[in-house]
Amino acid sequence: MAETNDTKKTEMVHLKINNIPVEVPAGTMVLAAAQKIGIDIPHLCYHPDQAIKAKCRICSVEVKGSRKLSASCTTVVWEGMEVFTDTQLVRDTQVGILQLIMADHDKDCLTCPRNNHCELQTLCARFNIQMPNLPDVTKMRTTENTNPAIVRHPSKCIKCGRCFRVCKDVQGVEALTFAGRSSDMIVTTPYNLPLEKTDCTFCGQCSLVCPTGAIVEKDDTQVVLDALQNPEKHVIVQVAPAVRVALGDAFGYEGGAIVTGQMVTALKMLGFDKVFDTNFSADLTIMEEGAELLQRIEKGGKMPMLTSCSPGWINFIEKHYPSLLPHLSTAKSPMSMFGAVAKTYYPKQSGVPVKNIFTVAIMPCTAKKFEAARPEMGRDGMRDVDAVLTTREFIKLIRYVGLSFKDLPESQFDSPLGTGSGAGAIFGATGGVMEAALRTVYEKVTGKEAKPLEFNDVRGFAGVKEATYDLGVRKVKVAVCHTLLNARKMMDRLEKGECDYDFIEVMACPGGCIGGGGQPYDTTNEIRKKRIASLYEIDKSLPYRKSHENPDIITLYKDFLGEPLSDTAHHLLHTTYHQVHKLYEFK
């Protein structure tokens, strides 16, 4: 047998759940074993991508022979185990715990941003929760909404700890902490400081995993609805590559479904005057960033060069590694490049006066709201991107106007900022920016197309990837990392001079933008992987797969920008970074 590895059997364990026999691999938790036979044991603190917390206790079940109930999220199956998920005691406990949570929860469900999409609400509906006797003990705490990206409603927090875990374990930031104890225990920031004064990067991963409305993105849907109703405004929209492979989740599609066509139709039906594609400006980013990389290599600039597309990452390095800022590519992100072009080139090209143009960006990201508000991202007191909506807010808009998304016909992006190459499409996946850049840089340096065009070494979900490519005249050594915890490790190495790379791609969120903090709820690493696969599928299906071959990009340079890194390009498409001073700095 040649395939011993593939056929190697994991030890299987046999148990009964509600008298139904189940066979699962050893080490499986009861919660997962029950899912296998179609029983959804209620859970709140449990999250498939996080360490087991076992705090909410609502997944408690009876295990034969045990004096107490067992939390099914943390109870490993054993041979001959007998589990009961539906006894009177289990039901009383689960309902009782829900009642306890609800008695300490701001119950303005009807006006809550999570209304109808709240895990707590879903459980209450499932268990037909009544609140007979318990007094309401909710402590009304002030809503924190002093930054452009994230809003915290502490009175809606159920202390499940998911936000804390993602901030600490995935991002290594720890802007959030538990504080206090007993019924006064809360999740907050150190000394209750507003998020912008903490180590927070606005990556929004906390808002993605929160089961309730305690941490949400700042809602800008009304701003956009108002602009769309304003007859003076010519409202144009750009959509990030990661949105089209995530949006379908909310409308009954399988995870990772590609819904580009319906998405464009929905935007047109919402009333946007033009529907453009961030993939276009992703190509533009490659033109500038690629040229910058070559310039740094040739002229002995600061190396390695770091990518600059991910705003959570930019916030992170500005706060934590200011001495490394010269490594950052000065190229703006695709969103901001689009904004700059939309407020300069597009008015000339379309004849619409710039003061009437309102630009909206639909992004998988909460930190993009912060990026768009940066003073560098605009001119003459005008923002280049007037409003940023997360994928989740976009979903709300689609529901708002009552579109039956699944039934929508497909349509195409508008011209002239609506064509993107395959290289632009894969920006949404970890390693995608690197691959897109390599496709162009390889060809610029060697004069021929890379074969194969896929740079498989920089693909995949590994936290840190590295590869070396031979460009003939020289080799380039590259690294790709995602999540801020991995970024921190990489920057620590860089500080110590242990990074002999030429180019490093950093994405703040797990999996890259497809796993961004503004993506639909229930985004898990499983779904992230499907979205990544879909982006590569889009790439393969497109007529142009290299940024420099994008005809709209060629036209833009010919008609407007001149060459990459030209004065105009520099003025519009590049930016500067600043150290963000800590609240206290001691010598």
Place this chain on the structure above:
Amino acid sequence: MGNEVKFITKNFGKYDPMSIDSYLSIGGFAGLKRAMAMDGEDIASLLAEAKVKGRGGAAYDMGRKWSQSRAVKAPHKLVICNADEGETCTFKDRELIKNDPFNLIEAITICGYTVNAQDGYIYLREEYRHLRPLLLNAIKQAEERNLLGDNIQNTGFGFHIHLYSGAGAYVCGEGTALIRSIEGKAGRPRKKPPFMKVSGLFALPTCVNNVESFSIVPHLLMDDEREYVSYGSGESLGTKLVSVGGNVRRPGVYEIPFGTTVRDIIYDLAQGIPGGQSLRLIQFGGASGKVSDGRILDTPYTYDDLKAAGVTVGSGSVLVVDSRTSVLDFLRMTQEFFSEESCGQCTPCREGNLHIKLILEKMARGEATQADIRDMKKFATIMSISSLCGLGESAQNALLSAMKIFPKIFEIGGAA
């Protein structure tokens, strides 16, 4: 007649707790020297044969614990001495540290030898911070005499003891909360498994024992006359330190042979209730312990007899409450304690303690309905079967046992 014995406390008053010479002069560290000539498994067996049970509250068989810890193979293993006695009316460990710190250091080192650990940690509750100098001195002097540190007495066995301070949190008496506190975090318990013996402090195999449990060991090793096992009977051999407090004339720590009756402890050793008051209730084993009334007085103080009578040894405290305090007021005081001391991370304990407190207050105002009582019992039960750690599981022991012992208090006329 209740008689005090001196086995665990035999060194009390016999030497200067600040002087190792003084301790050596009464035979100190002989236990360690004897232990280091023995096989670790034999030391564990010695404890098992004497049926020594953990004195922190869980009463886990100590010989078994040491033997299990010993069986875990790892290059770096740890021992923890839990000196965070936070149960109300429990102050025996305070006396052991104050009067006999060297014996404790010796005992922890013996444990280290037995389970093949390299480092020991003492977690001393903040409330006993005044005992820090005693322990630091004992550690330092033992190191100076090579009775602690690298290559102890040229045996090749090295062991270091570190002293950590708590900062006022009852829950840190729970093993996993305690290790988080030593790791430099808020002391919120974690789920088990992994169990401490496999992955405890700093994710290393860890053997945790209470101060009193440790303190027995050196004496037991030198007990050639088999004095210890001559006390008590059955599963409850030897002696026990009890902390008696509340409404008694002579509150204090008494070392009793197992089998002494509760009456002898309260009315003889502690000299009974002052001021002509009568007995209302007795709480055994700290705030998390169960209660009984006068019916338990003639019960012998043993693990099995107390259990049969509906209470447990727990931390070894005997809290006497006289008739001036009502059962309801007592329960409110106890509930107040848990409402403050819950770590807050798991739902049943965080929210349950709050609501039970509110219902008890409602009862005190005379406003509680039958539905409130039902809710109270329901949530007390939910807490005890579904909480994350021992605190939540045991917080309602007093209430649930009082509901059995004093059912009339919970009868409220009229339907809800």
Place this chain on the structure above:
Amino acid sequence: MRFVYMGGILMATENAPEFVITDELAQKIDRVLDEHERDATQIVGVLLDVQDLIEQKYVPQPVAFYIAQKLPIKVSVIYDCLTFYNALSDRPRAKYPVQICRSVACKVNDSDTLFETVKDVLGVQPGEVTYDGRFTIEEVPCFGACDVAPAVRINGKVYGHLDTPDKIRAMLAEFM
């Protein structure tokens, strides 16, 4: 967060002057850190010792950030510890926090009289601070002095058998 006392009640306000770390205090904190081997796992002990250095027995926000930078440790961990542990505080207390045991063994020995007398003598309620910043009353769980109940604890020292108002007044007079 900055604090100011208004009529004995602690108010958090941005207008209050920020706590200033003097060079002398910084040196003392550095010494505490050295004593704890600059070991982040010893943060609880560090905070207890640092708190003792500060007149009002708490860890002000700038001090927390100072320790966080010097150890180093995340300031969120420090804040969690300060708010979790009873003996630590993120807000000003007093030079003499009078800790009154509110557990059963003291309560059944009439710690209510003790409590009322202390409130009466100091003229403040629990959580409030006397006008001169010297005293505050804190209700704490059992500190293991049940054999001398009812008892109070002030800066680590236990005062027991406080069963008459006279004894209580005499005990407090020591600090006046």
